[in-house]
Amino acid sequence: MLIREAYNQDIDQLVAIEELCYDQPWPREAFEEEIERDDDAGVGIVAEDEGLVVGFLTGMAVVDEFHLHNIAVHPDFRGRGIGRGLLEAAESLCNQKDFRRILLEVREDNEAARHLYLDLGFEAVGTRKDYYGPNQDAYMFIKHLGSK
Ligand SMILES: CC(C)(COP(=O)(O)OP(=O)(O)OC[C@H]1O[C@@H](n2cnc3c(N)ncnc32)[C@H](O)[C@@H]1OP(=O)(O)O)[C@@H](O)C(=O)NCCC(=O)NCCS
16 A cells, blocks of 8 residues: 555546545545645645555645645545555644644544544544534544644
């Protein structure tokens, strides 16, 4: 399994995984915005197995924070440490850039993702009501980095 930066030519595969993973997938433009942008703010990381993308993580740097927008692993490849590997790669990138923290939202009923974040040292710091639609609240998670 190779964890590497995402490139423009990966976007088709990211969109395909996104559509497999979510009832309301993000459109292609959301991926283009993060991966194809000219400045340094967009972050895309993929997990590749035998030349195929099997998972991804995307987000955006906002000053000295990383806002994690999406992480997904192809259903056939879950439970093998790929989600963990993607998050660790993002954290390592954030540490290289001297970021202060990583922030994200997760659906209240997304047990797998909540466990993943807690396992990697994130803490729940609040909720956002109806963030994903009526009666679909989000937990806000944060991980403080380094000694800051
Ligand atoms: C959440 C997701 C990315 C996890 O990816 P994964 O590659 O299967 O996760 P890993 O194998 O790296 O698991 C790492 C840890 O996450 C937690 N975890 C993963 N799947 C879990 C599950 N089904 N139930 C409970 N905990 C789970 C565990 O703590 C696990 O550690 P362990 O293996 O030592 O028990 C994956 O389930 C997914 O793509 N879900 C659909 C998209 C999604 O909901 N993304 C999150 C949006 S906020």
